[in-house]
Amino acid sequence: MGVRRRWRDGTGLLAVPALDVPVRLEIAASYGTRRRGLLGRDGLDGALLLSPCNSVHTFRMRFAIDVAYLDRRLRVLDVVTMPPGRLGMPRPRARHVLEAAAGAAADWGVRPGVCLGITADPTPAG
Secondary structure, X not given: OOOOOOOOOEEEEEEOOOOOOOEEEEEEOOHHHHHHOOOOOOXXXXXXXXXXXXXXXXXXXXXXXXXXEEOOOOEEEEEEEEXXXXXXXXXXXXXXXXXXXXXXXXXXXXXXXXXXXXXXXXOOOX
């Protein structure tokens, strides 16, 4: 049985088996950061993890994105490219969604069946 992960808003690194270097990652785990997502941006350097999440849309977005639906063990269930103004179909088994600029998933080797790794940066003590 997999460990139940609880992410916090912040940053981290995405490990993809086909890549030698990890990808910069933003983590959106609170309602507000998930809701805002990529709205108002002109691009994305790295990737954005939405958690928990099983469906996204690209209304009011300025660029096309790759959307990877992940199960609770971070195994990729499906990858689709969504242009602006689309509503994605919910994936009932998905627990997380990884978003990146269109074409990035293929470049990184993110495809169904691949298991990803995520390391969150430690939360600064405050």
